[in-house]
Amino acid sequence: MPEPILAVAGVSKTYKGGFTALHHVDLAIRKGEIFALLGPNGAGKTTLISIICGIVTPSSGTITVAGHDALGDYKAARRRIGLVPQELSVDMFETVLATVTFSRRLFGHPANPAHIERVLRDLSLWDKRNTKIMALSGGMKRRVLIAKALAHEPEILFLDEPTAGVDVALRRDMWKLVHGLREQGTTIILTTHYIEEAEEMADRVGVIDKGRLLLVEEKAALMHKLGKRELDLTLVEPLAAVPPGLERWQLSLVNDGKVLRYVFDATEEHTGIPSLLRALAEQSISFKDLETSKSSLEDIFVDLVGERA
Numbered sequence: 246m247p248e249p250i251l252a253v254a255g256v257s258k259t260y261k262g263g264f265t266a267l268h269h270v271d272l273a274i275r276k277g278e279i280f281a282l283l284g285p286n287g288a289g290k291t292t293l294i295s296i297i298c299g300i301v302t303p304s305s306g307t308i309t310v311a312g313h314d315a316l317g318d319y320k321a322a323r324r325r326i327g328l329v330p331q332e333l334s335v336d337m338f339e340t341v342l343a344t345v346t347f348s349r350r351l352f353g354h355p356a357n358p359a360h361i362e363r364v365l366r367d368l369s370l371w372d373k374r375n376t377k378i379m380a381l382s383g384g385m386k387r388r389v390l391i392a393k394a395l396a397h398e399p400e401i402l403f404l405d406e407p408t409a410g411v412d413v414a415l416r417r418d419m420w421k422l423v424h425g426l427r428e429q430g431t432t433i434i435l436t437t438h439y440i441e442e443a444e445e446m447a448d449r450v451g452v453i454d455k456g457r458l459l460l461v462e463e464k465a466a467l468m469h470k471l472g473k474r475e476l477d478l479t480l481v482e483p484l485a486a487v488p489p490g491l492e493r494w495q496l497s498l499v500n501d502g503k504v505l506r507y508v509f510d511a512t513e514e515h516t517g518i519p520s521l522l523r524a525l526a527e528q529s530i531s532f533k534d535l536e537t538s539k540s541s542l543e544d545i546f547v548d549l550v551g552e553r554a
């Protein structure tokens with residue numbers, strides 16, 4: 246792997262009260278990728294991002310951003326990063342243009358009106374540049390946060406739960422926007438609880454829970470590796486229990502015994518379906534419909550964090 250644009254090594258965080266929010270996290274982010282950090286509430290996602298962005302001090306570990314030590318050479322590292330926070334943090338009485346222009350100045354960059362215009366146009370905010378933030382819709386305010394984060398031309402953009410509480414249309418717009426940014430060469434790291442979001446957007450997915458990074462995988466490989474499939478057979482006659490003699494297959498009854506469900510590993514060469522169907526025929530169990538479904542990243546995620554009963 247080429248030199249990562251962001252390297253997190255052995256990062257732990259114990260807050261003052263004694264709570265350990267991160268346990269020895271190692272993570273290397275490739276230039277130009279979209280990386281989704283997926284985890285339930287309280288998993289440690291915001292803590293990790295805040296440490297990388299220099300807002301929270303780690304208890305141990307190192308962070309390197311584009312070759313700069315984020316702890317020792319904080320300013321140089323921070324300049325490479327744009328952070329879109331979860332919560333609205335803008336001056337409601339300022340105009341869009343003034344707010345975004347000011348964000349660039351904060352990083353000590355010389356003015357670049359052409360860049361600011363490009364950012365605002367990309368985010369469909371140019372027509373609103375002279376509007377006060379308070380007069381914008383919720384979706385537009387979110388876009389302003391992104392514009393602010395991009396004002397100083399960062400190489401890495403962090404999006405902390407970019408679509409929490411936004412409607413479906415805006416969520417899709419956000420996804421499009423993120424893909425557009427990646428095409429322009431920005432590395433994107435987003436945190437989310439929405440599996441759908443990781444599935445839709447990410448090249449790689451990291452799953453974090455209780456402060457531990459459980460795995461980091463290519464999204465496609467993750468889904469392939471852990472992908473289970475379900476075969477649902479809608480029975481002609483409902484069953485009260487899975488009949489004896491079928492223990493070889495992982496079967497269960499759902500929908501009041503009307504559906505016999507077979508869970509199998511889609512990556513196995515032999516799925517066991519033909520032999521199951523033969524065994525059912527031998528027992529005169531007939532079905533009127535048959536349907537297979539692929540498990541989603543959501544099933545995988547729930548399996549991983551062990552919330553499934």
Ligand SMILES: Nc1ncnc2c1ncn2[C@@H]1O[C@H](COP(=O)(O)OP(=O)(O)OP(=O)(O)O)[C@@H](O)[C@H]1O
Pocket residue numbers: 260261262264265266284285286287288289290291292293438
């Ligand atoms: N300043 C703090 N002092 C003590 N504990 C904290 C502090 N900030 C966060 N925590 C705790 O650390 C854990 C991780 O919190 P964090 O905000 O990083 O989680 P998260 O994965 O971003 O969650 P969410 O999805 O809900 O935003 C939580 O248990 C939280 O209560």
